[in-house]
Amino acid sequence: MNDEAYNAYSFLLDRTARRVKQYAQQRFKEQGFDITVDQWLVMKHLYKQEDRKQNELAELLFKDNPTLTRIIDLLCDKGLTERKPHPEDRRSFIVSLTRAGEKKVEQLKPKMKEVRAKAWEGLSERDFHQFKKVLNTIYQNLS
Amino acid sequence: MNDEAYNAYSFLLDRTARRVKQYAQQRFKEQGFDITVDQWLVMKHLYKQEDRKQNELAELLFKDNPTLTRIIDLLCDKGLTERKPHPEDRRSFIVSLTRAGEKKVEQLKPKMKEVRAKAWEGLSERDFHQFKKVLNTIYQNLS
DNA sequence: CATCAATTATTAGTACAACAACTATTTTTA
């Protein structure tokens, strides 16, 4: 494959990832959900399994600790999550959803489903598997 | 396809796009190239065809005008690009590479080629076409 | 046990992403 093709795929990758995030963000805003896509991802993980240390969350989401710290700060400011001291390690915090946070997740789940489905229109299960394979291969090549 | 699968693709997409940018950025840093990936993309376009208006550049790169303004500001601060007044439209500027900017592009081109090739290791031409198809479909679905 | 190394979370600084609002022009249209 020639140079231009290599450049082309990485350009498309970046462009599409930005578009997906932007689209979801716009839908959130339309609905008056006062939250960002990244904040949503953190909340969704906490909903599935509460009581996460920040660095566990960071690992799950492939974000670094400083980024997580700030996202959690904002979520706590909004009253959607809270930090509790870790019982065995005083360096750590356990992050969990508040009642308001849980309600928010339940509100947003169906909306996110629509957004995801919209992006995937006209594509098949087979496309999905192939797509996933390529994304994972690229990720591993660069790790 | 179920909800979790939809969530998975967008997560992987975002994660991989971040990894690709991060990887290129690290290689730049190793080589002592004092430039970011986005700044590189702007310079590459200016090298291919000089004399671009800022909004033409923005359109080519699918970035918005404020983002371009700031990238150009930084490149001008580094002496790699310059703004000249547009001869026919006093609202516009023509952006072009300086001599130093041209040299920089020539230095970085082969390095970028390596970086891109690394990401694509173990994938075929067919994978690439399929991947491109999915990316473009998603992009268009959300436009 | 004392020291050194590793880990958890934070803060600071720079850059990009997206949106809104604004200035200065140019183009449209009434």
Place this chain on the structure above:
DNA sequence: TAAAAATAGTTGTTGTACTAATAATTGATG
């Protein structure tokens, strides 16, 4: 042609990404 609309670029603000540096704590090694 005068007023309204559109366009080019900038500035301000918020949020995320990455790096480096730091404080507090824990774990490992001598």
